[in-house]
Amino acid sequence: MINRQKNYLDSFDRVKEFNLNHSAETGVIAEYAAEQTRFNQALSKIKALGTLQSRDNSSLGKMSLDVKRKMAMTVVKFAKKGRVKASQAGEMELAGKLGHAFSYIFRGDKQLAVERARVMQKVMQEHLAILTNINAADIAAIDAAIAAYEEARVQPQVARQKKSAEATKQLPTEYLTAIEAIENMYDLLYGEYIDTQPGLVNGFKLMKHVIAAGIRHTTLTVVVKTATGAVATGLHGNIEGLKNKEAVTDKEGRMVFRRFIAGTYNLKLCGDGYQTKIILFHIKRGQHLEVEAEVERI
Numbered sequence: 001m002i003n004r005q006k007n008y009l010d011s012f013d014r015v016k017e018f019n020l021n022h023s024a025e026t027g028v029i030a031e032y033a034a035e036q037t038r039f040n041q042a043l044s045k046i047k048a049l050g051t052l053q054s055r056d057n058s059s060l061g062k063m064s065l066d067v068k069r070k071m072a073m074t075v076v077k078f079a080k081k082g083r084v085k086a087s088q089a090g091e092m093e094l095a096g097k098l099g100h101a102f103s104y105i106f107r108g109d110k111q112l113a114v115e116r117a118r119v120m121q122k123v124m125q126e127h128l129a130i131l132t133n134i135n136a137a138d139i140a141a142i143d144a145a146i147a148a149y150e151e152a153r154v155q156p157q158v159a160r161q162k163k164s165a166e167a168t169k170q171l172p173t174e175y176l177t178a179i180e181a182i183e184n185m186y187d188l189l190y191g192e193y194i195d196t197q198p199g200l201v202n203g204f205k206l207m208k209h210v211i212a213a214g215i216r217h218t219t220l221t222v223v224v225k226t227a228t229g230a231v232a233t234g235l236h237g238n239i240e241g242l243k244n245k246e247a248v249t250d251k252e253g254r255m256v257f258r259r260f261i262a263g264t265y266n267l268k269l270c271g272d273g274y275q276t277k278i279i280l281f282h283i284k285r286g287q288h289l290e291v292e293a294e295v296e297r298i
Contacts, residue, residue, distance in 0.1 A: 009050070011211045012043050012178055015185075018204060025200060029188050039181035045174045067152040068113060072105035074145040075117045078138050082124050082131040089130050097123045117146050172288035182208055218283050220257040221290040224249050224269060232295050235271040262287070273298055 019026060019036055026032045079098040086095040098120065105116050121142045124134055186201075186208050194201050220239075224232040231253030239245040239257060242265070247255035262284050270276040275296045283289045 008175060008211065009046060011207060012039075012046070014207050015182055015204075015211075016040065016043060018207065019185075022200065025193065025197070026185075026189070029192050032185060032188050035181045035184040035188065039178050039185065042174045042178035042181065046171065046178065049171050049174065064149075064152045067149045068110075069106060071117055071145040071149040072102050072113070075105055075120050075142055076100065076102045078124060078134055078142060079120050081133050082127075085131050085133050086127070091127075091130055094123070094127055094130065114146060114150060117142070117149075121146065176284065176287055179211065182211065218259075218262050219288045220267075220281070220283060221288075222247075222249075222255050222257075222267065222269075222279075222293055223290070224253045224255070224293045224295055226297060227294060232271070232274065235269055235274060235295065237267055237269045240266040240268055267293075269293060269295055 016039075019039075026036065079100065083095045083098040086092075086098060100116070100120065105113050105120075108116055121139065124131060124142070125139050128134060128136070128139075186204055189201050189204050222237060224235050224237075226232055231249070231251070233249050233251055233253060235249040235253075235255075237247050237249070237255050237257075245257050247257055249255045264280070264282045267279040267281060268276065269279065275298055277293065277295050279291070279293050281289065281291060
């Protein structure tokens with residue numbers, strides 16, 4: 001979680017503690033329990049998603065390391081055989097190229113390890129006429145080991161990106177649910193206790209204001225693609241009726257609008273080579289909304 005999200009979570013925890021400490025007062029309000037349950041469920045999901053964002057991928061990293069070890073061993077075991085044959089044939093330069101130890105590949109970083117493995121594979125493949133104790137099947141085994149590591153070495157990164165995207169996409173919805181429940185709980189407290197226990201009501205109101213101070217701005221993210229699924233770069237967009245709310249799609253077809261009042265708006269998309277398109281959207285206070293749009297080429 002980023003610092004802003006952690007601040008929200010701290011505020012939500014204070015609301016939960018308030019409800020625990022004042023269960024006697026809230027228990028007499030018939031509608032309060034439903035809002036409290038909705039809030040608690042959202043809070044539990046927020047914490048679970050936060051855990052998902054920070055979960056360690058050590059098992060994936062270990063798997064990648066094991067595959068890297070196998071790649072290094074596969075390359076070196078054939079290279080050692082080839083080095084002896086090259087030496088016996090008097091090809092000392094060739095023998096030198098194949099004389100690397102296991103650590104030469106394994107201790108290199110991800111990219112360097114692959115590069116070194118491929119260089120040694122190429123040397124062996126190009127000199128099979130001399131290295132008669134190595135055959136095409138051996139070269140294929142090296143290729144397979146390198147390919148396996150190239151796939152495995154990106155899996156931890158892909159997994160981190162996937163879990164982060166999944167969690168990040170869901171968090172705004174849960175934040176909004178929790179905030180709506182807090183607003184309803186406040187209204188119920190106000191209606192029941194503003195005359196008899198104003199301190200109780202104002203204490204809850206203060207927590208509500210602290211949360212609202214951090215989420216008063218909405219954010220709209222638009223991803224624009226063509227009918228074929230290609231990203232639409234360089235496309236201009238503006239929210240009609242609002243000043244200085246313009247953006248241009250980046251290399252991923254994405255444009256972002258920040259800090260504007262919640263409501264219903266038209267987003268106009270236009271650009272050279274594309275048909276102009278109008279998108280109607282509604283965004284709530286504090287919501288981080290992401291929408292996809294499809295444009296047609298002229």
